[in-house]
Amino acid sequence: MHRSRIEYGHWAWNPVIGCKYGCSYCWARRQAERGMGIYGAWPKGWRFEPRLLTGRLAEPKSVRTPSRILVCFMGDLFGEWVPRLWIQSVLNTIKETPQHRYVLLTKNPARYGGLTLPPNAWGGTTVTGGGDRRRILDLNQALPTSMPRWVSYEPVLGPFPTKLLQHKAINWLVIGAQTGPRGRPPGRSRPFRLRGGQTRTTAPGSGDGRREDSG
Secondary structure (H helix, E strand, O other): OEEOOOOOOOEEEOOEEEOOOOOOOOHHHHHHHHOOOOOOOOOOOOOOOOEEOHHHOOHHHHOOOOOEEEEOOOEOOOOOOOOHHHHHHHHHHHHHOOOOEEEOOEOOHHHHHHOOOOOOEEEEEEEOOHHHHHHHHHHHHHOOOOOOEEEEEOOOOOOOOHHHHOOOOOOEEEEOOOOOOOOOOOOOOOOOOOHHHEEEOOOOOOOOOOEEEOO
16 A cells, blocks of 8 residues: 555555456556556556455555555456455545545446445546546435545546536546546546636535636
């Protein structure tokens, strides 16, 4: 487990790595193919195929200070190809370390519904444009009302229905442009204008109430 380079997380924890979606804009795959161990040492010869690294499962237990931990951002823990046993192994650690807050993220939020997520987890999904609107609906249907939920709208590849992003059940929204050699700005459609032109810039519970004009 390593210190996170993503501003809304303290630590990056990747006990399950790899993904089968094959997104052309995937920064995690680029890192894996280059052998860049930014979020930990990778198995020799690893090329982004899904794996469970059992030696990493207990890592959060060694962190004494209550922290916000980003879970499996070098893969998709809730992809259809991930064995339920792998998921449950990760959730067991989350349950056993209630002092931490765990940030979950998936392109398959419907799978949350078949699991019992610990109360110290935040369920999230990622969208890139209007074609992903179903994920917001699945997120709201799959999670209990008491659980914080969030949306990662990145990379912004097209407009997204603001009514869905402004849904009262969504506690937190992160917005980002495409990065890397093919990176591009969101364009002139201003797809991320929200209530009053503002969007929260920090994670809920962080103690920082700053808000920023989304432009």
